[in-house]
Amino acid sequence: MHTEETSNVQVIPADKEKIKLIWKTAGILALITALEFLVAFTVPHEMEMTRVVIFVGMTIVKAAYIVGEFMHLKYEVKVLIWSIIIPMIFVVWMLVAFVYEGGSIYADRF
Numbered sequence: 001m002h003t004e005e006t007s008n009v010q011v012i013p014a015d016k017e018k019i020k021l022i023w024k025t026a027g028i029l030a031l032i033t034a035l036e037f038l039v040a041f042t043v044p045h046e047m048e049m050t051r052v053v054i055f056v057g058m059t060i061v062k063a064a065y066i067v068g069e070f071m072h073l074k075y076e077v078k079v080l081i082w083s084i085i086i087p088m089i090f091v092v093w094m095l096v097a098f099v100y101e102g103g104s105i106y107a108d109r110f
Helices: 016-042 047-070 078-109
Strands: none
Touching: 016 047
């Protein structure tokens, strides 16, 4: 007995707009990463706090862009976006306060 198998797979042409958006996103993230490397190798060691602030700022920008594009948060309703951003602001504020207080305690003890 001979059976012939047929495939019902349809090949859909590539969506040029989606491919363009992916390359744009990759380019923006690569540009921010290149700027991070530039800061890492050009900012003098004496300006360490400035360098750290720049790195944290660029990391937050990259994270926000990644969350907005790849997790589709950019396309959600504003209430959902704010319900994520406002607690994150408080978490970052808490971390900065802990680092500041920890530095003060360390300076007092030693």
